Amino acid sequence: MRRLRLSTLLITINVGLLLLAVTGLAVVAVRLLRQLADDQALARVEQAGGSARNAVGLSGHEILSEARLLAERPTLLRLLQANDTEALTAFLTQFQQTSELDGGAVILDDHVVAQSGATLEWSAVWAAGASNSGPRSCSGSSIEGRVLKNSTPAEKSLIVRPAGG
16 A cells, blocks of 8 residues: 655645535525525515505505595486486496496495496495595595495495495
């Protein structure tokens, strides 16, 4: 058996130490990259959540504007006072389609007088909206429009109800 020369031994030790250092750095780098990827994914999720909240808020403002617009229409009040549910339904359907809403309803004394678009349990939606951290409301010409948050499967729904109801 041959004896190892000092130069061969030093080269082997240096290469071993170098491989050990590179392996250690690689392990640390992989851990840091995983942590960075997790942090980036979390930041993306938070940003998507913020964007979704903003979109819901904008949609709520749009529906609130539509509720105000509908509440200001004298036709709605006149049809309610005349108790002409057929004409009221046609008027609400036309308004709903023109405004590109998914659905709408007029509720009087907890009874749905007219509805259009999405077929929902509007009285239940109204009640759920009242307990859902305060719906947005608007009023005009004795009509109250309520925009519901997270309480209906329809993306854009509008419920109009006489202010006293």
